[in-house]
């Protein structure tokens with residue numbers, strides 16, 4: 001008896017079906033879908049179908065860049081997107097509208113490099129903002145601050161798997177508590193490549209993989225830069241947590257003594 005994997009293999013390698021109406025016969029229900037990209041459209045003068053069909057036919061990609069704050073994620077994203085633009089591809093850059101530190105019209109790195117972008121509340125609004133025709137022309141989509149987009153997984157899978165886009169995603173894998181941040185880790189199973197960058201520990205100059213929040217604020221999302229956060233190595237992350245916890249206890253005691261005095 002043939003194994004499922006050998007049956008799958010022959011199904012995937014089988015010649016494209018000649019008949020577009022043969023969607024359901026015997027074991028080959030998938031065949032018309034799989035062969036679609038390779039079938040020339042003879043009804044068109046150049047025999048190649050529309051630009052949109054050509055783009056859907058090309059295989060999408062997802063590349064994920066993670067790391068703590070100040071690791072160079074945005075720098076790497078801008079370089080990649082600019083390099084893609086340099087090869088003649090049409091690129092678009094998106095960031096979350098939650099981060100308006102440098103205005104909403106551009107992505108800006110911590111050292112001031114800029115690129116024009118779309119600042120959006122949700123990725124699902126991108127196609128409507130751009131319009132269908134412009135969306136179809138985009139080859140490469142860069143997404144910065146990916147941790148702030150709840151619909152990251154659905155957007156990336158549709159854009160890469162269905163629409164053939166190359167997606168480059170930059171974001172924090174972990175928050176200041178080192179818990180997973182937003183949906184960034186959920187797209188790892190969809191990704192072609194994953195890069196975790198490191199910064200320099202502000203306290204000892206070793207490699208920094210974590211972000212320490214310097215304030216007592218406890219909500220997960222808190223927009224800020226070097227005023228609120230610093231990149232740290234493992235040792236200084238742990239030391240930092242102890243200092244912050246000790247400060248919190250001292251402040252609580254001071255507050256309760258104050259209340260008792262009044």
Ligand SMILES: Nc1ncnc2c1ncn2[C@@H]1O[C@H](COP(=O)(O)OP(=O)(O)O)[C@@H](O)[C@H]1O
Nearest residue numbers: 068069070071072073074075109110111202226
């Ligand atoms: N502790 C720091 N405070 C402020 N800027 C920093 C610090 N460490 C590095 N940088 C600068 O930030 C740049 C990286 O910025 P960026 O690409 O925006 O990082 P990320 O997107 O990972 O936060 C570095 O090249 C460096 O110039």
Ligand SMILES: Cc1cn([C@H]2C[C@H](O)[C@@H](COP(=O)(O)O)O2)c(=O)[nH]c1=O
Nearest residue numbers: 068069070175176211220221222223224
């Ligand atoms: C750790 C951490 C960060 N944030 C915020 C702070 C910044 O606005 C962005 C990260 O920007 P970067 O480009 O990676 O430097 O995220 C947050 O809201 N919560 C956190 O725990």
Ligand SMILES: [Zn+2]
Nearest residue numbers: 201204233236
């Ligand atoms: Zn350190």
